[in-house]
Amino acid sequence: MSGTDLPVLLPAAQQLAERTRREREVGGPIPRLQARHGVWLAVILVFSAGAAGAQAGAEQESVLSIMLKWTPLLLKGFVFNLAISFLAMAGGTIVGALLGIWQISLLPPVRAGSWLVTQFFRNAPWLVLLFFCMFLLPFQVQIFGYVIPLPDWIKATFGLALPVMANVSEIVRGAIQSIPSGQWESSESLAFNRRQTLWQIIMPQCIKRMLPPWMNLYAILTMATVLASVVGVSEVMTLTGQVLSAEGGRTDLLVPFYSYILLWFFIYCYPIARWTVRLERHFAVKT
Amino acid sequence: MEAFFVWFQWLYDETGINLTYFYDAFDRGRMIGGFFTTIWLSVVCLFFSTIIGIVGAWLQGSRLIWTRRIVQGYIQFFRNTPPLVQMYFFFFALGNLLPQVKNEFGFMEPMLGNFTWAAISLSFFAGAFNVEIFRSGIEAVPESTREAAEALGYNRLQSYMYVVLPLAFRVCLPALNNNLVNLVKTTTLAYAIAVPELLYVSNQIWSDSVNVPEMMVTLLILYVALVGLLVWAMHRWEQAIRVPGYGI
Numbered sequence: 298m299s300g301t302d303l304p305v306l307l308p309a310a311q312q313l314a315e316r317t318r319r320e321r322e323v324g325g326p327i328p329r330l331q332a333r334h335g336v337w338l339a340v341i342l343v344f345s346a347g348a349a350g351a352q353a354g355a356e357q358e359s360v361l362s363i364m365l366k367w368t369p370l371l372l373k374g375f376v377f378n379l380a381i382s383f384l385a386m387a388g389g390t391i392v393g394a395l396l397g398i399w400q401i402s403l404l405p406p407v408r409a410g411s412w413l414v415t416q417f418f419r420n421a422p423w424l425v426l427l428f429f430c431m432f433l434l435p436f437q438v439q440i441f442g443y444v445i446p447l448p449d450w451i452k453a454t455f456g457l458a459l460p461v462m463a464n465v466s467e468i469v470r471g472a473i474q475s476i477p478s479g480q481w482e483s484s485e486s487l488a489f490n491r492r493q494t495l496w497q498i499i500m501p502q503c504i505k506r507m508l509p510p511w512m513n514l515y516a517i518l519t520m521a522t523v524l525a526s527v528v529g530v531s532e533v534m535t536l537t538g539q540v541l542s543a544e545g546g547r548t549d550l551l552v553p554f555y556s557y558i559l560l561w562f563f564i565y566c567y568p569i570a571r572w573t574v575r576l577e578r579h580f581a582v583k584t
Numbered sequence: 585m586e587a588f589f590v591w592f593q594w595l596y597d598e599t600g601i602n603l604t605y606f607y608d609a610f611d612r613g614r615m616i617g618g619f620f621t622t623i624w625l626s627v628v629c630l631f632f633s634t635i636i637g638i639v640g641a642w643l644q645g646s647r648l649i650w651t652r653r654i655v656q657g658y659i660q661f662f663r664n665t666p667p668l669v670q671m672y673f674f675f676f677a678l679g680n681l682l683p684q685v686k687n688e689f690g691f692m693e694p695m696l697g698n699f700t701w702a703a704i705s706l707s708f709f710a711g712a713f714n715v716e717i718f719r720s721g722i723e724a725v726p727e728s729t730r731e732a733a734e735a736l737g738y739n740r741l742q743s744y745m746y747v748v749l750p751l752a753f754r755v756c757l758p759a760l761n762n763n764l765v766n767l768v769k770t771t772t773l774a775y776a777i778a779v780p781e782l783l784y785v786s787n788q789i790w791s792d793s794v795n796v797p798e799m800m801v802t803l804l805i806l807y808v809a810l811v812g813l814l815v816w817a818m819h820r821w822e823q824a825i826r827v828p829g830y831g832i
Contacts, residue, residue, distance in 0.1 A: 310724035310755045310830050313717065317759040325766055326713060328664050420811040421804055422769035425783060429804055432796045520666050527668070527776055551677070559665070 322471055323514045324419055324464045330563065330570040338560045345552035352549050360553055367540045374533035375561055377450060378522040381532065384454045385522075386515050389461025396462065397469025398495070411466070418463035423456075423521055430456035431528045450532070453525040461518055468510045472503040505580045512573040516566050533558055602795040603802070611789050618785030619806070625703060625781060626768045632707035633767070637714025644719055655715065662712035667705070668773050674705040675777045702774035710767045717759045721752035754827050761818040768811055782806060 320326060350360045399411035418426065430452050437446045476499050484494040526534035537554055544550055592606035605615040643655050662670065679701055684692040696704075725748045733743035775783040782803065790799040 305726075305729070306724045306751070306755065306827065306830060307726050308724075309720040310827070313720040313724065313755060313759055314830055317762055320759075320762050326663065326762075330664060331660075334660065334664055416812065417808055420808045420815060422772045422807055422811075424772040424775065425803055425807050428783070429800050432790075433800055523666060523668060548680075555669070559669070 319510060319513070322464070322468050322510045323517060324460065324467070325517055327513045328516055328520065328566070328570065330567045332567070335560070335563045335567060338556055338563055342553060342556040342560060345549075345556060349547075349549035349553055360550065363544060363550070364553065364557060371533055371536055371540065371558070374531065374536040375558075377530075377532045378519070378525075379565070381450060381454050381457065381522050381525065381530075382515070382519045385457040385461055386518055388454070388458040389518075390465050390511070392458075393462040393465025394469050396466035397473070400466060400470040401473055403491075415463045415466040415470075418459050419467065421460070423460050424524055424527065426459045427453060427456035427524055427528055430459070449528075449530045450525070453528065453530045457518060457521060457525075461514065464514055465511065468507050468514070469503070472506040473499060475506060476502055505576075509573050509577045509580065512569060512576070516569055516573070519566060520562065533561075602793060602798055604789060604793045604795060605802075608793075611793070614780075614785045614789060618780055618782045621699070621779065621785075622768075622771055622781040622810075625699070625706070625771050625774060625779070626764075628703045629706040629710055629767055629771070630764060632703070633710035633714050633763075636707060636711025637718045640711065640715030641718035641722060644715065658708075659712045659715055662709050667709050667770050668776060670709055671702065671705045671773055671777060674708075675701045698774075698777045698779050702771075702777060702779045706767065706770060706774070709770065710763055713763045713766075714760070717756050717763065718752070720759075721756035722748065724755045725751050751827070754825050755830065757818075757825065758822050761815075761822060764818070765811060765815055768814060769807075772807075 346360045346364070396411045396415055399407050400415065402408045402411070431449070434447055434452045434455060436448075437444050439445075473495075480498055480502070481494060484498045489498065522532060523534045525532050526538075529535065531539075537558055541547070541550055541554060589607045592603050596602045596607070604611040606612065640655050640658070643651050646652055675698065679694055679696065682695045685695050687693045729747060729751070730743055733747040738746065771781060772783045774781050775787070778784065780788075786799045786803045790796045
């Protein structure tokens with residue numbers, strides 16, 4: 298639905314509608330990172346570390362050396378976060394793509410079923426799904442006599458993969474339905490069957506429409522991995538809390554440490570965000 | 585009604601499905617309390633975030649550059665940091681700065697409780713999005729429409745009340761709905777600072793009665809029903825008042 302003969306509203310209305318549509322696709326607000334956010338974080342980090350150092354006096358260890366001392370441990374936690382985000386994204390994408398294609402199936406039960414699953418997991422809060430998987434999945438499963446252990450972080454990955462799956466399903470469905478029906482009709486007239494049309498005509502066009510929202514979803518997921526700290530997975534937030542208590546619960550270290558962690562997230566997410574914006578511009582469909 | 589509750593006791597004895605919040609009056613009270621705390625928290629945050637949105641949008645139109653910059657900084661901060669971090673910041677950092685007061689039992693306690701802090705942090709979180717939404721909504725109404733209203737004898741307030749705001753609201757509604765749904769989902773984060781909302785009381789109940797699977801399923805169904813109902817109702821409303829040619 299775009300364009301009208303009656304220009305009653307200024308472009309801001311169309312922009313807002315476009316933004317709303319994009320948010321609906323990924324099921325939440327999309328972070329918009331700019332280079333100056335990173336600069337601000339770095340400034341906060343330097344100033345708070347300086348202030349903490351000045352407060353501590355000479356006899357205590359300097360803030361910088363404390364942070365350097367713990368950096369390897371925290372980095373390990375951060376890599377854990379990234380691993381969770383990769384795995385959840387991979388799993389969610391594979392299952393979600395299938396669900397999305399099933400949502401336009403010609404068989405009513407398949408269509409209705411996949412729609413129901415998609416809506417169910419889209420409407421459930423991430424934290425509740427995380428709790429669900431943390432508490433209900435067993436700590437090990439037995440398949441053909443092999444015992445496969447399921448540590449906490451695997452369960453958290455499952456919990457985060459579920460909402461990703463539902464949102465990917467919505468992205469795929471939205472992309473397929475945004476392709477003009479003329480594409481389907483003309484491929485039919487060229488004797489393509491439904492499967493061929495879908496894989497050879499429609500999907501290649503969908504990829505570029507799906508890529509930006511998919512990357513936005515990844516950015517949201519990466520930020521959501523810290524939720525795993527609420528259920529006690531030893532990822533970077535949990536480790537930071539432990540490091541702070543190991544340092545004797547000094548409140549002046551709170552701001553330096555947390556801004557340090559935020560800066561890592563920023564450095565990781567910023568290039569992705571820039572690239573997504575570029576792709577969005579590049580793939581923008583002219584109407 | 586009593587027979588209904590007793591049936592669940594029987595269900596537990598027969599099948600082991602332990603739905604304590606049906607047959608145990610104490611758990612029932614907690615569950616209902618938690619459900620209404622979630623709704624109350626959402627309503628309070630909806631109210632205050634709307635006010636923040638309106639005031640912020642008005643301040644963004646200010647002639648003073650620093651006012652605009654401060655509002656912009658506020659939006660950037662709350663849009664780009666995780667809401668969990670914001671909540672911790674409000675509760676642990678700002679909460680500690682406030683003085684302690686004596687409660688009715690003579691104990692010292694923080695001036696603002698955890699519910700208040702959750703409401704404040706979530707209102708600011710949702711408000712940051714509302715500022716931008718209201719701003720675009722008002723920007724979408726062309727000057728000529730305002731002038732036309734003026735030509736028909738409306739004064740400034742009247743043209744705002746009867747022409748600009750209704751149009752702006754219809755433009756804003758889909759975006760506001762996204763924000764509202766997101767807000768209801770985000771209230772679960774209040775769990776982290778021990779606000780007795782749905783997730784938290786469920787946790788208490790399953791800690792007491794060790795009925796984790798039952799409580800988990802209940803929780804999931806309750807949230808999906810709550811959010812699903814909201815999405816459905818809001819979608820109906822959107823469809824009813826959408827401006828032809830614009831929006832989704």
